Amino acid sequence: MEIQNESKKNIVYRKFVFLLVLMFSIIALSVTTLMLLAKGRNQYFYKFTFFIITITLAGVGLLLLSIIITVILLWYDYPIPKASKRILEPSITVIYPMILFLGKLLQYNENTIRRAFTELNNKLVFSNEYHIEGKNILILTPHCIQKSLCPHKITTDIKNCKRCGNCNVDNLIGLEEKYGVSFRVVTGGTLARKIIVDVLPKAIVAIACERDLISGLQDVKKLPVIAVVNRRPEGPCVNTLVDLDEVERAIKHFLLSKKE
Incomplete structure (x- = not known):
């Protein structure tokens, strides 16, 4: 029974990571497209606007990449830096609605994504140390x-x-x-x-x-x-x-x- 539960958790986890990678791919594609569009523009306004949007998306993409790496390390019980935890804890709550939306588009069961989110939360809590009465x-x-x-x-x-x-x-x-x-x-x-x-x-x-x-x-x-x-x-x-x-x-x- 325990082996079956662990197997189910791993399947849920892989789907969750896949959705994170898909989000990163969409952002990376958007950044590439904007850079190509900006290259063909002569007006300063267009170039500046595309530059700002591109930088913003690139920042989000790098943040998402760091989240993906942290999630993978966390799931396999590797130690992760405190800074990575501080980034992951608030960020995962923010991107959860987007992950849920992508999951719906791919016809994933909503409870599968929710379960992955709760498992990730638990991994974070278990990676911290407490001494509570x-x-x-x-x-x-x-x-x-x-x-x-x-x-x-x-x-x-x-x-x-x-x-x-x-x-x-x-x-x-x-x-x-x-x-x-x-x-x-x-x-x-x-x-x-x-x-x-x-x-x-x-x-x-x-x-x-x-x-x-x-x-x-x-x-x-x-x-x-x-x-x-x-x-x-x-x-x-x-x-x-x-x-x-x-x-x-x-x-x-x-x-x-x-x-x-």
Whole structure:
């Protein structure tokens, strides 16, 4: 199962890198075209305008090339300079809509691109070092992780869970108790944002579908977030599951990774 998951992640990653390379190729072609057009113009205004546009596109192209190199190094767990991380973290959020647009043109599944984005985010977070107390780590999950027929409402108080073991809520409460972290179940993004404001965590382990994770990552930019994509054996938003090993690995990373 682990080998299959890793294989799927690599396929998703390759598609993501292909879209980045495609963006770079489009920009490089645009720069070449503008240079050729400017060459045939005699008027100073046209030459100056083409020059400015060409320089701008060339700058964007070089930035994109550095992002591609950083993404490849990061994916294969090679060390990357701090400067490259500082460039990648804000840049990838900016170019994400363009990658999504190109993916749609090529008829890629949107969740494939979203998953690649969350995996890249996780790679960035795992490449950094933290030493955070358990009480400052927040696990957030949507209420669809609870069995749909369960009569006990846990979005207002997690202690209402009877811990019958029929869903992953019991397991996540177990992780909460084991590591001293906070665990909340939310009904949507609005409540999730409110809880973040109320709890003021220093790190978040977010469990959700690809779309909701992307939305959350774009909302929470100043906190380290490890995104765990849920499993949906019965379809979206009903009786979802989570890989508990992934959640525990995320918690341990925030707790145990220390600067030398």
